Amino acid sequence: MADVMQTTSGANGAAAGELLQVEGLSKYFPITKGFLRRVIGFTKAVHDVSFTLANGETLGVVGESGCGKTTLGRTILQLYDMTAGSVRINLDEGQLDVGSLTPEERKLFRRRAQMIFQDPFASLNPRMNILETVGEPLLVNGVAKGTELEQRVARIIEQVGLRVEHLRRYPHSFSGGQRQRIGIARALVVNPRLVIADEPVSALDVSIQAQILNLLQELQGEFHLTYMFVSHDMSVIRYICDRIAVMYAGRLVELGPKDELLERPRHPYTALLLAAVPRTAKGSRGKRLVTAGEPPDPANLPTGCVFQERCVHVQDICREEDPPQVSMSDRHFAACHFAKDLNLDGITVAPVTLSA
């Protein structure tokens, strides 16, 4: 489609202050068989996901392995073609319909939406020094070159807590935490608005995680960034996010403001996930609930609610009908037939943890 960019953000019903609107987004991967690669089914990695991101907020996306977190992020960024649905982003330059970008729009989108990856070791090219690594997106997108490029790289390198003397060094001479800083610099150097961070601290040592989390928070203020922060670690999500989205078997089962969702979860899966995290406070340390079962195979989902097999509140209707998205407020919903009726336990925050 050769649409011209729209100049008014706020078109298409975007509420003021909204950066991203995701509607009915699905991504299915074909399952093939034999030499002819006949398609025999689909992995419904992401199915019918809708949410919006406000400018400057951090949305945490949490869920167990294989629930579709990475696929959701990559589909939003157009690293995967979407199977269905739409993604719109509201930039100063206008609104983009990410599913049908013109080549020119695609260039702009590539700069304004960036990704930070989990594995700082695998995501850097060992043969490129830091100047080349961080400068590459500027060069490729035709944003800067020569001394201007070097100046911009030097500035961002300092902002992420590395030193300019490091510019000519190669990735192997950096620690895991430093490499993740390089990855962050590379994402931020093109002035993005949206940053999707996929497990950015999961590969880091515990003592380094906090440094990177704090850095991401500082940079968010400085660069007016909106984050989608993907993690399987509920404690990390709790620390860094404003709102939390919980995924299960490709579905968004609950989304809500952090405190509300943690203290009073509305979806039984959210409650189960929270209960499984070991507590740290004196008196309840190490306590966690054990529930049987594993998530279903996303290529072979049951009719009705995807969580029915593990749910202790399951009723007949759950095996027959897809649960609707029940709204608790305009910013909090849960996809459960009984979201309004159940009284589920969440997290009780301890007043003080350290005595010494």
Place this chain on the structure above:
Amino acid sequence: MSDTGRGDLLLEVRNLQVHFYLFEGVVQAVNDVSFDVHRGRTLGIIGESGSGKSVSAQSVMGIVPSPPAKQLAGEIRLHRATPDGGIETVDLGRLDPRGQEYRDVRGGEIGMIFQEPMTSFSPLHTVGDQIGEAILLHIPDSTPQSARERTVDLLRRVGIPRPDRAVDAYPHELSGGMRQRAMIAMALSCDPALLIADEPTTALDVTIEAQILELIQELQDDLNMAIIYISHDLAVVGGVADEVMVMYLGLVMEHADAETIFDEPLHPYTRALWQSIPKIDGPLEQLVPISGNIPNPFAVHKGCPFYARCTERIQGVCDESPPPVLEPRQGHTVRCFLYADDVDLASNGAAGD
């Protein structure tokens, strides 16, 4: 468990020192590590990457690759049960790690589970064949038939559904959680007195991790097994360990019962570590990162290895000589100058262990 709350002494490790002689230099992977393990009890080992947790455990198993590793000092004594109901002491350090006697200990008295189940299993054989082989090797008078029956039994016991079918599955046909269970079954195949678990749940989701940990604890209660549980996840260790050892760069920095380590930590490193991790139920504003990076493993430290990152360091003291191991309270040891009294400081902290 005995009436005193501490089981019988099963394993004693004293002043273990293991270095790696590599082309780039010497890595002092384990420098001075001592601990006891009691029947029916769990020792947790925490510390960041490269602190020597795995090498300590591998030394007990006799599986540290040598060369490049060399055990320079230390004793590892196993007090094992004899067939007639007595106890005999084996000095594992004296045994040939490749010899038959050590092999009988591995997979006999001591079982081990790793983070990555594929390091225990070969992808080429079925889970059942591999567990069965371990049983045939270690359990006297077993036949292929009895070994298979025992395998199915073990798989059932670790919570694998349809164990009579899973026994013929190849490792890659099982989910991550099920593979981990199968590995536990293998480690348990010979009723070990000691189970060494090296980050057994790090690659798993919390819900599956909770299942595996519950399983390990049930088995411990049933078999009065001792467990060494290694993890970098403090919250997890807080849930499983009776006592905790905190390691940093090959040294035990602090050792106490679990309650004390988390509620009243003394060592600046333990405190910093605890304050730096996000907690599911802690106040949000308390996350304080540890500054700096994990030091270069080839570096040799004249003073305390944590000096460069320590917020409580005493210049001219902590960087001058190795901190002593002190016992400010009964059963609570800490390797730090802050707890040395003036006498020790005057004698320049040399009053080590």
